[in-house]
Amino acid sequence: MQLSRRALVGGAALATIPLIRPRAQGQPGVKIGVLTDMSGTYANTTGMTSVVCTKQALEDFGVSGKGFTAEVIYADHQNKPDIGVSIARRWFDQDGVDVIVDVPTSSVALAVQGVCREKNKVYINSGAASAALTGVDCSPNMVHWTYDTYMLAKSTGGGMVKTGGDSWFFITADYAFGHQLQKDTTAFVTGEKGKVLGSVAYPFPGTTDFSSFLVQAQASRAKVLGLASAGTDTVNQIKQANEFGLTQTMKLAALLMTIGDVHALGLATAHGLNLTESFYWDLNDRTRAFTDRVKGKVAGNWPNMIHAGCYSGTLHYLKTVADMGAAKAKADGRATIARMKAMPVDDDCFGKTTIREDGRHLVPAYLFEVKQPSESKGPWDYYKLVHTTPADEAARPLADGHCPFVHV
Amino acid sequence: MITIFGIPGPLLFGQLLLGLINGAFYAMLSLGLAIIFGMLNIINFAHGALFMMGAFVAWMLLNYLGIGYFPALILAPVIVGIFGLICEKTIISPLYKLDHLYGLLLTFGMALVIEGLFRNAYGSSGMPYRIPDVFQGATDLGFMFLPNYRGWVVIAALIVCLATWAIIEKTFIGARLRAATENAPLVQAFGVNVPRLITLTYGAGVALAAFAGVLAAPIYSVNPNMGSNFIITVFAVVVIGGMGSILGSIVTGFALGVIEGLTKVFYPQGSATVIFLVMVIVLIVRPRGLFGKAA
Numbered sequence: 161m162q163l164s165r166r167a168l169v170g171g172a173a174l175a176t177i178p179l180i181r182p183r184a185q186g187q188p189g190v191k192i193g194v195l196t197d198m199s200g201t202y203a204n205t206t207g208m209t210s211v212v213c214t215k216q217a218l219e220d221f222g223v224s225g226k227g228f229t230a231e232v233i234y235a236d237h238q239n240k241p242d243i244g245v246s247i248a249r250r251w252f253d254q255d256g257v258d259v260i261v262d263v264p265t266s267s268v269a270l271a272v273q274g275v276c277r278e279k280n281k282v283y284i285n286s287g288a289a290s291a292a293l294t295g296v297d298c299s300p301n302m303v304h305w306t307y308d309t310y311m312l313a314k315s316t317g318g319g320m321v322k323t324g325g326d327s328w329f330f331i332t333a334d335y336a337f338g339h340q341l342q343k344d345t346t347a348f349v350t351g352e353k354g355k356v357l358g359s360v361a362y363p364f365p366g367t368t369d370f371s372s373f374l375v376q377a378q379a380s381r382a383k384v385l386g387l388a389s390a391g392t393d394t395v396n397q398i399k400q401a402n403e404f405g406l407t408q409t410m411k412l413a414a415l416l417m418t419i420g421d422v423h424a425l426g427l428a429t430a431h432g433l434n435l436t437e438s439f440y441w442d443l444n445d446r447t448r449a450f451t452d453r454v455k456g457k458v459a460g461n462w463p464n465m466i467h468a469g470c471y472s473g474t475l476h477y478l479k480t481v482a483d484m485g486a487a488k489a490k491a492d493g494r495a496t497i498a499r500m501k502a503m504p505v506d507d508d509c510f511g512k513t514t515i516r517e518d519g520r521h522l523v524p525a526y527l528f529e530v531k532q533p534s535e536s537k538g539p540w541d542y543y544k545l546v547h548t549t550p551a552d553e554a555a556r557p558l559a560d561g562h563c564p565f566v567h568v
Numbered sequence: 569m570i571t572i573f574g575i576p577g578p579l580l581f582g583q584l585l586l587g588l589i590n591g592a593f594y595a596m597l598s599l600g601l602a603i604i605f606g607m608l609n610i611i612n613f614a615h616g617a618l619f620m621m622g623a624f625v626a627w628m629l630l631n632y633l634g635i636g637y638f639p640a641l642i643l644a645p646v647i648v649g650i651f652g653l654i655c656e657k658t659i660i661s662p663l664y665k666l667d668h669l670y671g672l673l674l675t676f677g678m679a680l681v682i683e684g685l686f687r688n689a690y691g692s693s694g695m696p697y698r699i700p701d702v703f704q705g706a707t708d709l710g711f712m713f714l715p716n717y718r719g720w721v722v723i724a725a726l727i728v729c730l731a732t733w734a735i736i737e738k739t740f741i742g743a744r745l746r747a748a749t750e751n752a753p754l755v756q757a758f759g760v761n762v763p764r765l766i767t768l769t770y771g772a773g774v775a776l777a778a779f780a781g782v783l784a785a786p787i788y789s790v791n792p793n794m795g796s797n798f799i800i801t802v803f804a805v806v807v808i809g810g811m812g813s814i815l816g817s818i819v820t821g822f823a824l825g826v827i828e829g830l831t832k833v834f835y836p837q838g839s840a841t842v843i844f845l846v847m848v849i850v851l852i853v854r855p856r857g858l859f860g861k862a863a
Contacts, residue, residue, distance in 0.1 A: 199684070201793070203692040334837050363840030368788055368797045371586045372832035372839075375712060379579055395694055395789045403699065403715045403787065405706050424789060426696035460691065 189229035198236035217474035228486035266290035286469030298563035306469030313344030315525035330359035418464035582712030591825020592725035600776035606812030616795025622781025652774030694791030816859025
């Protein structure tokens with residue numbers, strides 16, 4: 161068969177005409193972007209389980225029939241602020257994302273804060289620790305959902321002094337987060353008439369052997385060893401503390417640790433450890449029901465407080481969108497956050513809660529002790545509750561945050 | 569109590585011993601690298617990933633097949649060594665004719681792929697691996713509390729390092745290997761199968777990394793990134809010792825472990841940097857490394 165030149169040219173011309181697809185009319189949609197660590201140190205603490213919990217919020221809310229559609233996308237920021245910022249910009253400018261969820265690693269979280277504010281979008285941070293997010297670097301476009309350095313320091317530091325741990329030694333990651341955590345915890349320890357006998361800052365990242373620091377801690381004869389670090393560093397420290405027999409003479413306080421890390425350590429090593437989370441799957445019937453819905457969806461990882469925060473924050477956002485109308489919510493992120501603050505929060509993970517003016521979601525902080533292997537009755541039965549700090553006391557007082565748009 | 573530079577003597581002795589223990593890992597890893605570089609001229613950036621594989625294989629043997637620590641100490645290096653052999657045969661060997669940089673880039677890519685696969689399958693938090701019952705507990709040495717397992721690590725590492733050195737420097741196989749490095753075509757002309765010798769050498773170097781991985785499993789969390797934490801330091805050790813020098817890598821490994829240990833007492837923040845500082849000084853004063861031969 162011979163192809164005529166005219167037919168060829170005609171066909172080529174036809175191919176350049178864009179395909180016109182009919183769009184679903186009438187239903188506006190919101191797009192939720194989970195920006196998280198999918199591959200690094202915090203991939204278990206946040207990562208895929210955060211995405212699953214965010215999707216669970218859509219399922220539980222039951223978007224269909226509410227007059228709008230919702231979808232979840234996700235990306236890996238690799239714990240690098242530049243990558244986080246460029247993903248956020250692309251999402252807002254090209255992909256039509258309306259809200260960013262999770263964002264662990266404080267440096268990335270603070271960088272993304274600026275973008276969300278500039279583009280007037282909604283930012284629900286669950287993964288990052290820095291209390292600066294609702295302090296000097298606060299934003300009217302953000303809610304800090306789950307925890308911060310202040311809460312961890314108060315619950316673990318203050319709580320342990322009350323139960324007799326009145327002399328401390330710190331092993332601290334030598335960067336902003338570690339120093340902030342040590343400083344905040346020291347304030348609570350000394351505030352409760354405790355003493356800090358010494359501290360050592362280890363190079364971050366890249367330290368895997370902590371034995372020297374542990375031996376120095378042992379020599380201090382302090383009652384509590386405060387670990388101002390996170391992720392695999394903390395896991396290694398606890399493993400090695402056990403090996404050097406520190407756990408027989410000192411109590412270990414992991415200042416930022418979640419249930420996945422305990423699972424990685426195993427109870428034989430982790431038992432007796434004190435840590436703070438604002439959510440635990442076995443707290444009550446509602447938390448258990450939530451966990452039953454999500455736990456099979458990521459192999460080998462049950463939800464921690466950060467994952468629960470992604471769920472709770474997204475659910476509250478969807479309720480707000482339904483309340484104020486999707487078109488209005490999409491147009492103005494600041495107004496959406498203001499509405500979110502005005503509406504009462506209620507979900508299976510944190511129960512009935514509120515959001516404060518500076519963007520801090522007020523949740524109680526639970527000081528847990530990790531169970532002995534013999535006390536554990538089933539899979540992931542790891543914590544026993546030692547002390548609860550009520551929601552209004554677990555957050556830094558408004559006046560101390562120096563958030564520019566809060567007037568107290 | 570005696571004090572040295574304001575530090576109590578017992579604390580200092582303790583730190584020296586701990587430095588020696590870390591040095592044992594540096595020595596074992598840099599030894600494997602030195603062998604591979606010395607014999608194959610490949611800068612093996614996948615070494616850290618293979619070290620991690622050793623630890624993971626030990627973990628898998630225990631959790632999937634119920635095989636304990638001591639059999640794993642033999643089995644894991646064999647399994648990972650075979651994996652190394654396959655890699656050498658299929659993807660590394662075509663690069664021998666090219667510049668060193670190609671080998672470096674290839675093995676670097678291999679490391680990223682291997683680590684990525686493990687991260688995908690097992691997450692990043694790591695897996696627990698118990699210290700074997702024989703080595704549970706610790707011994708009070710008077711000046712410090714030494715976990716029995718760490719004592720075992722130093723002894724095992726010393727034995728393996730010395731045995732490797734002896735095989736290469738003192739035996740017939742070692743002599744062939746050294747000859748093949750000096751002049752491969754000539755040795756081949758004598759009827760020695762040089763490509764096979766090289767493949768087996770790569771396998772042996774990889775097995776050493778895996779052995780170190782099994783030793784490390786009970787101390788560190790068995791996680792996909794455990795090798796990348798070590799690899800840069802270990803490369804510095806190899807450079808300081810002299811690229812390709814077997815004895816150099818062993819001695820430098822232990823010595824730098826001790827120097828790092830002491831830095832942790834006097835200036836902890838600098839402990840990650842001190843090895844590189846030594847490397848800079850050595851490169852300025854003796855560019856071939858402490859034990860490197862003159863060209």
